[in-house]
Amino acid sequence: MTAVSERPGVQVGAPAAAGGPLTGTGTLIKFILRRDRIRIPAWILVITFSLLSVARGLQQAYATAADRQARVEVMDSPVGRAVGGPGIGLDDYTIGAMLSNEFLSFIAIFVALMSVLLFVRHTRAEEETGRAELVRAAVVGRYAVTTAALVVVTVTNLVLGLLVALALASTGEESITVQGSLMYGASLASIGLVFTGIVAVCAQITEYGRSANGIAGALIAVVFVVRAVGDMGGNFLSWLSPIGWAQATRPYVDDRWWPLLVSALVTAVLVAAAFVLSTRRDVGAGLVPPRPGPRQASPLLGTPVGLALRMHRASLLWWGLGLFALGAAYGAFTGEVETFLQDNETFRDIFLQTEGTSFINSWLSSITSPLLAVASFYPVLAIQRMRAEETVGRVEPLLATGLSRARWLGSQVLVVLAGGVIMAVACGLGVGLTSALSAGDGSLMADGLVAALAYLPATWFVVGVAVALLGILPRALGAVWLVVVYGLFMEMTGGLIELPGWVTDLSPFEHIPALPATEFNALPLVLLTVISAGLIALGFVGMRKRDLESN
Amino acid sequence: MRYPQRSPQNGSVNNAIDVVGLVKTFGQTRALDGLNLQVKAGEVHGFLGPNGAGKSTTIRVLLGLLRADAGQVRLLDGDPWSDAVALHRRLAYVPGDVSLWPNLTGGEAIDLLARLRGGLDPAKRETLCERFDLDPSKKGRTYSKGNRQKVALVAALASDVELLILDEPTAGLDPLMEAVFQDCIREVKEAGRTVLLSSHILGQVEKLCDKVSIIRQGVVVESGVLSQMRHLRRTTIEAEVERPVTGLSELAGVHDAHTENSLVRFSVDGEHMDKVIAWLAPHGVRSLISQPPALEELFLRHYGDELATGSDGQRVASGDAGAAR
Structure with a gap:
């Protein structure tokens, strides 16, 4: 690869007297910290404060023993085990036990995501741009780049764990002990570290940073689902998931250290594998060699929509398959949930707050909403990709042809909007298909699909925010993550802790009627669609007026 | 094609x-x-x-x-x-x-x-x-x-x-x-x-x-x-002469004149070329190498930071260009 980047060269410092495979690691670590001096603290603080606000919320919502006992009924059900955890400390369900049982697995997703994104950003993504060549050509050892990224991500996880421990211990809640808080922080960090090992291996196998992110992201979903399925059935599957290992420490209840050894061992094996693999390939290349392709473009590719389809088709396929699988994994328990509910009257009264609906409907809508919040990550990634195409200079030659900005943006947005529909259909089909099969009721197929499709206006709202930012404030495009992460947070915790109306109302997903549990109400759907259309129009106006930015 | x-x-x-x-x-x-x-x-x-x-x-x-x-x-x-x-x-x-x-x-x-x-x-x-x-x-x-x-x-x-x-x-x-x-x-x-x-x-x-x-x-x-831009620029001349040349650097349009035994080297503005050649001829010219101004000189003249410093800087620039060749 001879991609020569015109970015400022990296100062790799004075050469060491003797060059080992780790030469330059220290300088590279400083360089990474300099580049991410905002990103890393932001991740740590956002995760810590989210957890702290959850703890505070629980303290307020479950002040009395009676309240807490009522919650045990929910969490002891298959539903509770699927969205929460294996049922830690249900005998004496304290606030600490709640944090352990219900929120460790959930926060773990974000810690894993942080580790994956940070690692890829400083390894594979750098190789892709060609900047890594500048660095590797300097006095830098063979393992230095990987080691520096590993050190930074590891330390980030440890600092996060420590801060989480301090923050939780500071709540003054009786059940939240200092020892348990340390255990909680260590458990969260252990998940981040296992995923650092996983992504380190992924980054060696694939050629693109996006693929490494994609594979590792899919694995996060897989380990979450494996844990959910294991916890629901109370079986060995939980022990196949790193999140299951972290939960096995049972912070605030048993405070067991030994499950962390499993995480540490697996991390060590993965990291060693990544180092071995990294020496078996060339800089910039993956382990899978490229193949020649067609000499001429198919007729479709010559159109802007054809190009957009070609750009997005791989991620459309993988996201669609992933969401279908995720939906199918949850839907598979519909039959079991139904059986459980028939046997348990106490739980039925608590769970069934809305009159005139069935348990199955409540269950369907409660698993659909977080899935669709995850599905809205797709349009965000797709629109960030459009921005990346612009800054890397691939939009410039396109707009220097007879292609107008409006048509370029229009075809891309069209494909992203259609992609949103595909994601909703994939989720709905997944949930509906396995629900219908497990419960032996064919009508659940349509119910699952309708429940998922109802969330489309919320997805479009996310597209609207992203397109508006792309057109008006392209440098702030990343801010759209606030909308989707906030939405996911609300969909996953909203039912579990009581929050003021305005706090939940900030999430677009909250305004979607939870079909089939609640009645269909077209007004919020129409309003969200209109607002989304307005935001997209704003983005088009901004795009027409602004300079094209390329490096 | x-x-x-x-x-x-x-x-x-x-x-x-x-x-x-x-x-x-x-x-x-x-x-x-x-x-x-x-x-x-x-x-x-x-x-x-x-x-x-x-x-x-x-x-x-x-x-x-x-x-x-x-x-x-x-x-x-x-x-x-x-x-x-x-x-x-x-x-x-x-x-x-x-x-x-x-x-x-x-x-x-x-x-x-x-x-x-x-x-x-x-x-x-x-x-x-x-x-x-x-x-x-x-x-x-x-x-x-x-x-x-x-x-x-x-x-x-x-x-x-x-x-x-x-x-x-x-x-x-x-x-x-x-x-x-x-x-x-x-x-x-x-x-x-x-x-x-x-x-x-x-x-x-x-x-x-x-x-x-x-x-x-x-x-x-x-x-x-x-071609018009070059016309404004100087030609570099290197001549071998039988008798030492004097007074060359006093002639209008001549810059950077150097004499080394029988070898004379200087640059001259286009419009003064005929007078300078006439001055040289009586000294018994054995050989004459004339180098047309190359684009490098134009380049250096405009690229160098000495642009703003006037004629002095220009001379430095063309001297560099000669050295570069």
Whole structure:
């Protein structure tokens, strides 16, 4: 690869007297910290404060023993085990036990995501741009780049764990002990570290940073689902998931250290594998060699929509398959949930707050909403990709042809909007298909699909925010993550802790009627669609007026 | 290769590119500071300047990718910002740093760009791929810098357009491919098309361009026909004489005179040449080497920071140029 980047060269410092495979690691670590001096603290603080606000919320919502006992009924059900955890400390369900049982697995997703994104950003993504060549050509050892990224991500996880421990211990809640808080922080960090090992291996196998992110992201979903399925059935599957290992420490209840050894061992094996693999390939290349392709473009590719389809088709396929699988994994328990509910009257009264609906409907809508919040990550990634195409200079030659900005943006947005529909259909089909099969009721197929499709206006709202930012404030495009992460947070915790109306109302997903549990109400759907259309129009106006930015 | 002959548009007096007083700022930086640029229809116009002088910014404004802050910009008798799409059908652009889609092959990228512009001649595409020795079946990610540039060049040259805007198009090409490129540009010129060629390679500009504009710090500092620019510059003379020459440095138009035994070396302004030769002749000239001013000198004169410091600095600049050769 001879991609020569015109970015400022990296100062790799004075050469060491003797060059080992780790030469330059220290300088590279400083360089990474300099580049991410905002990103890393932001991740740590956002995760810590989210957890702290959850703890505070629980303290307020479950002040009395009676309240807490009522919650045990929910969490002891298959539903509770699927969205929460294996049922830690249900005998004496304290606030600490709640944090352990219900929120460790959930926060773990974000810690894993942080580790994956940070690692890829400083390894594979750098190789892709060609900047890594500048660095590797300097006095830098063979393992230095990987080691520096590993050190930074590891330390980030440890600092996060420590801060989480301090923050939780500071709540003054009786059940939240200092020892348990340390255990909680260590458990969260252990998940981040296992995923650092996983992504380190992924980054060696694939050629693109996006693929490494994609594979590792899919694995996060897989380990979450494996844990959910294991916890629901109370079986060995939980022990196949790193999140299951972290939960096995049972912070605030048993405070067991030994499950962390499993995480540490697996991390060590993965990291060693990544180092071995990294020496078996060339800089910039993956382990899978490229193949020649067609000499001429198919007729479709010559159109802007054809190009957009070609750009997005791989991620459309993988996201669609992933969401279908995720939906199918949850839907598979519909039959079991139904059986459980028939046997348990106490739980039925608590769970069934809305009159005139069935348990199955409540269950369907409660698993659909977080899935669709995850599905809205797709349009965000797709629109960030459009921005990346612009800054890397691939939009410039396109707009220097007879292609107008409006048509370029229009075809891309069209494909992203259609992609949103595909994601909703994939989720709905997944949930509906396995629900219908497990419960032996064919009508659940349509119910699952309708429940998922109802969330489309919320997805479009996310597209609207992203397109508006792309057109008006392209440098702030990343801010759209606030909308989707906030939405996911609300969909996953909203039912579990009581929050003021305005706090939940900030999430677009909250305004979607939870079909089939609640009645269909077209007004919020129409309003969200209109607002989304307005935001997209704003983005088009901004795009027409602004300079094209390329490096 | 034959291109369909083009007659100049709208009666030949119009400039293909006409920029007056163009200003473009990025935050605090004033990238273009009242730039003027005129390119006649049918000419190959060299656009020279050091890194960061504003060449690519000018080209991006001409393509309607950036919006001008002030000044008038006309391109093929249209406004590059508001008439972008209509104008782009009549031009082809090759960026200096070509980034290809990693998952598209070179051939797909060529077809994509050309079709969005309004189609291409498949036979010409095939010939150009052969001439540039380009394998269009490789994925964008696997091409070297030079090969990525070839992809963009084939896409541009295979299109039937009036104007080619080329931003340092051959920076990654080897000398053989550079020669192929020059042949292609000559054919384009014979067919009556206009070319704006931003370049660093002086030999390329000398061989191809009718006119040259030199840009420095966002302003065009000199523009004109190459031969006329050279006329303003000095010729370097090296002579072997039988008898020592005296009083040479007092003559009008003579600079940097050095005498070493029987060898005399100096540079002289074009308009004083005859008097100086007449002065030399009686001293018994055995041999005379005359070096015409090369573009390097023009370059150094405008690129060097001594531009602002006056005639003293100019002498330093031409001295450097001599040393460089």
